[in-house]
Amino acid sequence: MVYDAFVLLSFGGPEKPDDVMPFLRNVVRGRGVPDERLAEVYEHYMHFGGVSPINQQCRDLLAALDAEFAAHDVRLPTYWGNRNWLPMLADTVARMRDDGVENALGFATSAYGGYSSCKQYWEDIAAARKHVGPGAPRIAKLRQFHDHPGFVEPHAHAVSEALATLDPGRRATTRLVFTAHSIPVSMANTAGPDGGRYTSQLEETARLVHAMAAMDVGYDLVWQSRSGPPQIPWLEPDINDHLEALAEKGVTDVVVSPIGFVSDHLEVLWDLDNEAKDTAARLGLGYARAATPGVHPKFVAMVRELVQERTDDHQRAALGTLPTWDVCPADCCPSPARRGAP
Numbered sequence: 250m251v252y253d254a255f256v257l258l259s260f261g262g263p264e265k266p267d268d269v270m271p272f273l274r275n276v277v278r279g280r281g282v283p284d285e286r287l288a289e290v291y292e293h294y295m296h297f298g299g300v301s302p303i304n305q306q307c308r309d310l311l312a313a314l315d316a317e318f319a320a321h322d323v324r325l326p327t328y329w330g331n332r333n334w335l336p337m338l339a340d341t342v343a344r345m346r347d348d349g350v351e352n353a354l355g356f357a358t359s360a361y362g363g364y365s366s367c368k369q370y371w372e373d374i375a376a377a378r379k380h381v382g383p384g385a386p387r388i389a390k391l392r393q394f395h396d397h398p399g400f401v402e403p404h405a406h407a408v409s410e411a412l413a414t415l416d417p418g419r420r421a422t423t424r425l426v427f428t429a430h431s432i433p434v435s436m437a438n439t440a441g442p443d444g445g446r447y448t449s450q451l452e453e454t455a456r457l458v459h460a461m462a463a464m465d466v467g468y469d470l471v472w473q474s475r476s477g478p479p480q481i482p483w484l485e486p487d488i489n490d491h492l493e494a495l496a497e498k499g500v501t502d503v504v505v506s507p508i509g510f511v512s513d514h515l516e517v518l519w520d521l522d523n524e525a526k527d528t529a530a531r532l533g534l535g536y537a538r539a540a541t542p543g544v545h546p547k548f549v550a551m552v553r554e555l556v557q558e559r560t561d562d563h564q565r566a567a568l569g570t571l572p573t574w575d576v577c578p579a580d581c582c583p584s585p586a587r588r589g590a591p
């Protein structure tokens with residue numbers, strides 16, 4: 250297959266106060282998220298002047314990728330389209346068609362399997378192509394990368410750096426806490442062809458980052474940013490409850506590493522740097538939050554290598570043992586409607 254373009258696929262975020270409500274309505278359409286939860290999340294965005302950092306982080310990643318592609322003779326023009334806010338993927342796909350693109354490779358800013366993190370990006374592509382109609386380019390999504398060294402190493406490096414800011418005299422009572430976005434239990438159970446893939450990949454990533462960065466401290470994997478109606482079960486424990494439990498057990502310091510994410514977007518800045526940090530302060534815990542990959546050179550190189558896996562038989566780098574594949578089975582990671590639950 251000959252590819253003629255690259256497209257960055259992301260979540261999208263508001264860039265001014267007037268964007269916030271329409272953005273949130275796009276995110277939760279048909280998902281049964283209560284108005285009270287939406288009002289709370291609206292306030293989180295307003296703490297940052299209605300500007301999510303995620304779009305700028307995508308622009309920075311694209312600029313880094315343009316340089317990386319040029320340096321390695323990967324001759325693909327780059328595009329960017331979002332699921333929930335401008336630039337919307339459908340508009341990007343129309344521009345790609347106008348530019349004569351026929352076969353693109355798409356990179357989604359999420360490492361894991363599951364409906365929100367993987368399948369929904371496939372659906373975004375299909376919906377955008379349908380919107381554009383005849384002549385819309387084909388877009389093949391690049392594979393999940395939870396155990397790629399270009400993802401694991403930047404997280405591990407960040408954990409080491411965060412650990413170095415804490416008191417070394419309290420290392421024996423320091424704990425490493427990995428976090429990822431909570432999802433409905435029904436979504437977790439149906440993630441991947443055999444179920445449980447989101448959680449099992451996160452467990453593998455946690456094990457790999459821990460082994461590379463912080464063998465001398467114990468670790469846990471917990472969840473953050475729960476949404477949805479309260480009566481629907483989501484993955485637990487929440488990071489804040491977990492910090493309470495750790496403090497009770499005599500832990501004095503925590504490093505929090507958001508391995509569920511690729512950049513320091515609002516779920517990181519609000520839910521960790523404000524909420525979890527406040528919880529830690531209330532409990533008297535030392536607290537250090539590890540950075541996400543962002544535009545770490547190894548992460549940028551990883552995206553280029555994922556492209557070259559498809560264009561040049563580049564070796565499929567993997568530190569773990571869970572399998573990855575280029576094309577997801579059609580029936581994995583069912584949408585909420587097909588799961589019969591939000």
Ligand SMILES: CC1=C(CCC(=O)O)c2cc3nc(cc4[nH]c(cc5[nH]c(cc1n2)c(C)c5CCC(=O)O)c(CCC(=O)O)c4C)C(CCC(=O)O)=C3C
Pocket residue numbers: 260261262263273276277280282286287290301302303358359365366430431432433474475476477509514515516591
């Ligand atoms: C697995 C996962 C990822 C990681 C994978 C990936 O990155 O794709 C992720 C990322 C993100 N989630 C984000 C923001 C939001 N997520 C929401 C709601 C939800 N997230 C869910 C899951 C995930 N979300 C789910 C199951 C819901 C319930 C509604 C539904 O079933 O879809 C809501 C609604 C309000 C609320 O929080 O209740 C908001 C505002 C932002 C942007 C941050 C910024 O603006 O900087 C990012 C990167």
Ligand SMILES: [Fe+2]
Pocket residue numbers: 430
């Ligand atoms: Fe989310």
